[in-house]
Amino acid sequence: DAGVIQSPRHEVTEMGQEVTLRCKPISGHNSLFWYRQTMMRGLELLIYFNNNVPIDDSGMPEDRFSAKMPNASFSTLKIQPSEPRDSAVYFCASSLLKDTEAFFGQGTRLTVV
Amino acid sequence: GEDVEQSLFLSVREGDSSVINCTYTDSSSTYLYWYKQEPGAGLQLLTYIFSNMDMKQDQRLTVLLNKKDKHLSLRIADTQTGDSAIYFCAEGGNTDKLIFGTGTRLQVFP
Numbered sequence: 253d254a255g256v257i258q259s260p261r262h263e264v265t266e267m268g269q270e271v272t273l274r275c276k277p278i279s280g281h282n283s284l285f286w287y288r289q290t291m292m293r294g295l296e297l298l299i300y301f302n303n304n305v306p307i308d309d310s311g312m313p314e315d316r317f318s319a320k321m322p323n324a325s326f327s328t329l330k331i332q333p334s335e336p337r338d339s340a341v342y343f344c345a346s347s348l349l350k351d352t353e354a355f356f357g358q359g360t361r362l363t364v365v
Numbered sequence: 366g367e368d369v370e371q372s373l374f375l376s377v378r379e380g381d382s383s384v385i386n387c388t389y390t391d392s393s394s395t396y397l398y399w400y401k402q403e404p405g406a407g408l409q410l411l412t413y414i415f416s417n418m419d420m421k422q423d424q425r426l427t428v429l430l431n432k433k434d435k436h437l438s439l440r441i442a443d444t445q446t447g448d449s450a451i452y453f454c455a456e457g458g459n460t461d462k463l464i465f466g467t468g469t470r471l472q473v474f475p
Binding site for chain 1: 396398405406407408409410413453455457462463464465466467468
């Protein structure tokens with residue numbers, strides 16, 4: 253398996269535009285997590301899914317953020333409209349069970365100007 | 366609620382030992398983890414310890430767990446420049462998800 257795959261690796265967009273980040277978890281993993289990493293706040297859990305169902309989205313900053321997992325092999329994190337303060341590295345991770353080792357993707361570095 | 370705390374920075378000289386500390390709040394955690402993040406990369410599992418253990422050693426790495434004080438530490442012996450990275454502790458087990466600390470940035474200088 254190639255591991256958790258995220259795309260794009262880098263995204264630069266203008267304020268107000270819609271941004272969609274994509275993630276392909278490791279095949280067979282049942283849990284998927286979206287994290288955001290910034291220098292000021294460290295690593296923050298935004299939302300996680302178990303068996304494609306959102307379990308806890310309390311970390312999603314506000315209504316501009318939404319995440320979907322239409323099937324076991326794909327998830328998206330959407331920001332609409334984007335703002336400069338959304339600039340961060342966004343990580344997707346998956347695990348076999350919800351509380352076992354999480355495998356991380358390479359991250360998407362988002363810059364909103 | 367669940368919380369994991371770490372200091373943000375640690376600077377050590379090459380060849381010395383590094384000790385990265387972490388405190389957590391969820392006493393029901395079954396496993397505690399240390400992850401390493403190298404520049405420009407995602408997090409990778411470095412080592413973990415089961416909650417009924419006090420210590421685990423793996424080559425240059427030693428993990429110490431004090432359940433009474435809810436304190437976890439990672440000791441890296443003979444620290445090398447290649448050890449420079451951000452180190453995250455995380456707890457999991459009886460919670461619904463892994464809870465990560467904010468990470469400790471280890472800088473190794475010659």
